[in-house]
Amino acid sequence: LVSRQPPPHHRGREVKLRYATQVSVAPPTFLVFSNFPGAVPAHYIRYIENSFRDRWGFFGTPIRIRFKQSREKRRA
Numbered sequence: 001l002v003s004r005q006p007p008p009h010h011r012g013r014e015v016k017l018r019y020a021t022q023v024s025v026a027p028p029t030f031l032v033f034s035n036f037p038g039a040v041p042a043h044y045i046r047y048i049e050n051s052f053r054d055r056w057g058f059f060g061t062p063i064r065i066r067f068k069q070s071r072e073k074r075r076a
Contacts, residue, residue: 001048001051002017005047007040007041007044008041008044010036010039011039013036014035015034015035015036015039015040016034016035016036016070017032017033017034017040018033018034018035018070019032019033020032020033023066024064027061027062027063027064028052028058028061028062028063028064029063029064029065029066030052030063030064030065030066031066031067031068032048032065032066032067032068033067033068033069033070034067034068034069034070035069035070035072037067037068037069038067040067045065048065049063049065
């Protein structure tokens with residue numbers, strides 16, 4: 001998903017989407033962990049929704065996508 005169309009940069013820095021997990025089923029809700037959760041634009045959120053619909057068949061179902069700050073790995 002991200003390799004086909006990476007998210008746009010935020011203030012010159014790369015927005016990284018670490019991973020996503022489904023946290024609810026009614027309606028399907030996904031939590032996406034990112035280094036800049038508030039910087040993901042609406043058009044890219046729509047792209048993620050449409051990709052989920054195509055991949056897992058959520059046709060006609062509302063999908064919620066939430067973003068949360070991911071923890072940075074500490075470097076030794």
